[in-house]
Structures are given as structure tokens and as C-alpha cells.
Amino acid sequence: MSPKIELRGISKTYASARTGEDVEALRNVSFDMGAHEFVSIVGPSGCGKSTLLSLVAGFASPSAGEIRVDGVAVAGPDPKRGVVFQDYALFPWRTVRGNIEFGPLARGVNKAERAVITKRYVDMVGLTGFEERYPHELSGGMRQRCALARLLANEPELWLLDEPLAAVDLQTRNILQDELLRIWGDDRAIETRRAVLLVTHGIDEAVYFSDRVIVLGRRPGQIKEIVPIDLPRPRRGRRNSGELGRYVDHIWNLIRDDAAQAIADETT
């Protein structure tokens, strides 16, 4: 079975807005993803994780290498590759409903059907009753749910999540993690799940969610290791098993020195 997403020899260099010098963000990254896999990318600050995600999304092109989805090279953003941004990027002048139905609207879906689609996803993410609120009236967790529903309303085949839970408090984060797993299909058959590529700082979160964790090293980002997570599903609710902890330790040991170096780099 051919992989759904293939990355071959991805490198990315761009000119820093601040200094004008070239910054090598990624170097020779290659990996494959299956159509029903949950893959996380972790690494120290500045290792290029978010850059990698935006390349897969199609917001930028790699300086070298190829990204293929279903065998076709990625040429630009597409509804089949939906994104949840770190700061949600909800349209502030549109209500929750307005945001969620934006994708269908863009595709030309008629009003009645849009209402059906919106209702389905509003209920799915638990925002029933808040459809007419504006983003600035919502809490961080609710905005995140809205961003997720907006993504899902287009029924993308690949979910690209850029640190989606970074801006949320710890308790809400735990709740939302379980919600995400449920919606994704952690407790359903594999075929019902979509491919997910998640970028996060939280190693425990990555292990909790993923089938595989890609560990990137310090800039320029290169793959240090791809760790298969052999924990059984459903995983929801089982955060503190010993095995999970062992995976977390292993990954942390991989990046600990790089992480410390990244902090030192930032302050100089």
C-alpha cells in the first residue's frame, strides 16, 4: 500500500526578516505517512517543526526536495489538507457558525446544506449553543474547538495541527486532548481515522496521541529518530502508564541537549 504522504529530501532556507541573512530551517527531511496514521513532530525551539508543517500545507515551497500527497506534488493550500493554526486564525468578524461554514461556502454549498454541516460539527466539538458568538467572546478552549470544527467541515484527508493546544491552560488541555482523540477515532476502527500531522512542544502529548513520533534536532532541523509508539488503542484516559513514561523519557533524552542549547542560543 503506497503511503498517503511522502516527503523526500526536504530542505528549506529562507532570509531572516530581522537580519537579512539566510536561515537554514530544515535539512534533508524524509518520511512517509499512511492514510490513517497519527504522527507528531517534536523538537527543541526553532528546529523547524512549524516550517515543516507549513510546507506540507502548501503555504510555502521547499528549497529542495518533494512533498507528495496521493502521489501528486503539493502545489499550494488545499481543503484536502486542513490546518489548525497555533493562534486559531478564526475570522473575528464571523460568528462561530460563520467560521465553520466558511469552507462549505467557498465550495459553493447551498445554505440549507451548510446549516446541516455546521450543526453536525458544532455538536461534534461541543460548541452547541455558542453558534452566534464572536471569537472574541469565546475562551481559548472554545476558540480551539471552533478552529477544529472549521477544519472538519471540509472533511479533509489530512489534518495539519500546529501546536493547537499551546495557548490553553493545562486542565483544558487535557480535556481537549481527549476530545481530539475521540473525534479522530481513537476508539473506532482504523479505516475511519484520517491522517494527522501534529506539531507540538509537549512530548507527553505527542506520545499520548501518536502512532509515530518524529524527533527533530536543533536548527537546521534534521530527523534524529522516528519513534514508533506501540501503545494499544483506545488510549483515551490512560495518560500515566509506565510504558508511556518510558517513551517520553526516551524522546526527551534525544532532545534534551539540543533544547538546552536552543535556550542558550536565544539569549545570546
Add this chain to the structure above:
Amino acid sequence: MRALWRRLGWLLRGGEFVLALAIVVALWHGLSIWVGKATLVPPPLLVARAWIALLGDTLPEDALASLGHLAGGYGFGVTTGFLLAIACTRFATLEAIIDPLIELLRPIGAIAWIPLAILMFGIGTGVPIFLIFYASMFPVFINTLAGIKQVDRRLVQAAQMLGAPRRMIVTHVVLPAALPLVLSGARLSLGVAWASMVAAELTGSDAGLGWRIFWYQEFFAMDRVMAVILTIGVLGYSLDTLLRGLQRALTRWSPDSEAATR
């Protein structure tokens, strides 16, 4: 009991303004008596009476003429500024030329154009409309340009990711995101437009409230002069309040709309 207290509080709060107004009017009256000549400081009562008389006399036609000047100049000026700014965001060469042009023309100010305008259009409607048009173009242009440029790139990316075609991104993302700044530009433009209108009518027109001020001054009818001046103030304030209401209504979704629409 609480409701009564609250109503009393509201009255008291409104009452402060009424009190202050009463004091100002009283001082004004005192001043006019002390000065003695109605042609120097017309007493408030006289002004009020003059104003009522004017309502049935020249005020409506003057107000109409002034509003006509404003509508023409402001309407064209704001539209031109807005469209020009959009064109500049689309064509970098245009922006490279227009931007320095704006920076050079803006310090000159609408007022300095009055003599040239009189030369070009003669005394009449041309001068006020041209001046108002010129003055209102700048704030809207500058604000629209800034508004479009500060649109969060992520919002555009989100729209692309959701499958919106290019035209829809402009109408459904860029313009709504730029709207708050565009509207504050429109309000600033209204302010300068109103002031330019008065100046233009005073010096280069033969109709309108500004022109009428000097017309009554020729007869030393200072009570009527005061009445017209106050009308200018009230009318300007009302127009701004209307625009502010529109601004508030259209930007209700913005988290800082309260502060911005002061």
C-alpha cells in the same frame, strides 16, 4: 429601592452636564451684560431667538447648500481615496509613485489650495467641493492602505486552506479585516472635510453656512452670526455621531471596538 436609587443616579449624572451647561449660559449672559453691546457679545437669549428666526429664514437653504458641498466633496474624496489605496496594494509600481506624492502633498494642507482653487473655479460651488474632496482623500487613503497591509497573513492562509478562490479572499477576508481602520479613516476624513468646508465657504463660495457667517457680519447682526456658528458646531457633531454609530455597528465583532469608537 435599588431601582429608585439607580434612576436618581442617572438623573444626577445627566444633571452634571445640565448644570455645567446652565453655568456656561449664565456666564455668557453675564458677560454680555457686562460688555453691554449686543453687537459685541450677543446675549444667549437673543441668539436663541435669532436661531429660531433663522430656521424659518436662511438656515435651511444654507444647511442644504453646505451639506450638498459636503456630500459631493466627501463622497468623491472618500471613494477616490479608498479605491486608490486598493489599487496601490495591488500594483507595487503605483504605490511606489503615489506614496511619496501623498507625503509631499499632505503637509501643504487643503487650506493652502484656496487661492489656487478660487483661480481655477471662481467664487462658487467649485471651491468648497474641490477643497473638501482634496481634504477627505488623504485620511481614508492612508488608513485603507494601512488597514489592508495589516491584515493578518494567517487569516488569508486560513481562507486559502479552506478552499476560497482569490476573489472571495478579497471580499470575505481582506476587506472585513481592514474595515475598522477604513472606518476610522472615514471619520477622520469627515472631521477635516467639515473644517475645510467652513474655510472654503468663508473665503471662496457664495452659498452655505460658512458664507452666511460673513454675510450677517456685514450687517453686524452678531446674534445671527452666533446662531449660524452654533449650527455649524451642532451639525458637525451630529454627523460625526452618526458615523461613529455606523462604525460601532459594523465593528461590533472587534475586541477593542469600544476604545476605538470614542
Add this chain to the structure above:
Amino acid sequence: MTQTQRTLLPLLFFTALIAAWEIAMRGFGQAGLVPGPSGIVVAALRTLGDGSLWSATAGSLQRVAIGFAIGAGLGIPLGLVMGMLAPVNRALSPIVDSLRSIAPIAWIPMALLWLGIRGNAALFIVAYAAFFPFVVNTIQAVRLIDRNLTHAARALGAGNWLILRAVVLPSAIPSILTGARISMAFAWGSIIAAELAMGIKVTSGGSAAVGLGQLMVSTLYIRRDVDALVLYMIVIGLISLGIDLLMRRLQRTLTPWRQA
């Protein structure tokens, strides 16, 4: 678009425009009836010789300075009072706002009557125009004073006088200076307007104080020198720029801790 392109393009465009303007003007035989680049240069050289422009500009600037000082002297204290005492603010702000929406120049007839044609009328207009930005910005300045800073100062043991000097004033100065910058711009604009109006409306000659505005009017109606008119407009613009640059420099010097 590179930076060099960005600077060259407008330069080329404007040079071409000016050249075309000059040629068109000569070609249509409009020199003297329509302003043209060569005519403006000639007018500039002429005024360098005869000094009327300098004395007029000096007169205008003098009145701007005095009016600005009056506006500041009255506006800042009122702004402080209104900013610190909410009932006073509630009482006075509708009145202030209403007066603010009357364009300063509308007061010309009254000002002429009260203060005569010798230039004080123009001064009144300038002071009136300069007054309001100070009030508005000072109120804003007081509002913006971070409560946390005053509490922090008190927690460190500062008394009222020290707090005023070391916390309130420095916090308020940036906004007040912004008010000063706006005020100066208004002042410059309104002196020209006032002098224009006086020049046009006061037909009895012999205004003792002649400013740029009156100079423009006499050039318009008496000398009919269109090139000089455009020259004066350019001068007005240059002075505007100069004033703004000066105020910005002042603001930066007095408040180095502010970014932009």
C-alpha cells in the same frame, strides 16, 4: 521591488512629469496664466531678493508660537483636571466636544469684532485650534497612567509629591507631547486659514501684521502671480514638514524610553 527601485521610480516619474508640464505649458502659451515649473523658480528667486516672503512667514510663525503657548497653557491644566476628576469630565466633555467641532475659522467674524484686524484675531483662532488637542490628549494621558505603577511606587515608600514627579508626570508626558504635535499641526493650518479669511474679507487695507495668508490673497487678487501662489503653497508644505520633524525630534529627546 528593491529599495533602489522604490526610490528611483518616483524620482524618474516626477522628473518626467515636471518636464512634461513645462513643455505643455510653453507649448500652449499658458505661461503666466497657469503655474509652471520655470515660473515657480523665477518667483522663488524674486522673493529671495525682495524679502516679502520672509517677513510674512516670520509674522505667521510668530503668531503660531504664541497661539500654541496659549493653547498649551490653558489646555493642559484643563485636561489634567478633567482627567483626574470624573464628574468634571462628565460635565464638561459634551461642551468641549461641541466647541471642538466648530472649525476654528468659523470664529473669524467674532474674533475680528473683538480683537480687531491687527492680527490678534488670527492669534485667537490659532490659540483656539491649539487648545483642543492639548485637552483631549492630556485627558487621555491621565487615563493611561498605569495604576500598577502608582501602587508599585507607593509600595516602595514614595510619598505623593514623589509619585507626581516620578510616576504621573513621566507617564503623562508622551501623550501630552503627542497632543503638542497635533496641536502644532492644527495651529499652522489655522493661521493660514485665518490670514486667508482676513485677507479676503477685510477689504480695508493696512493690516499691520501681514502673514503668509494675507500675502497669498494679495498675490491672488492684486498681483495675479500664479507662479508665486504655487511657490507659497510649497513653502507652507515645507514649513509643515519642518514643524512636524521638529516636534518628533523633541518628542524623542524628551521621552527616550518610548519606542516610536
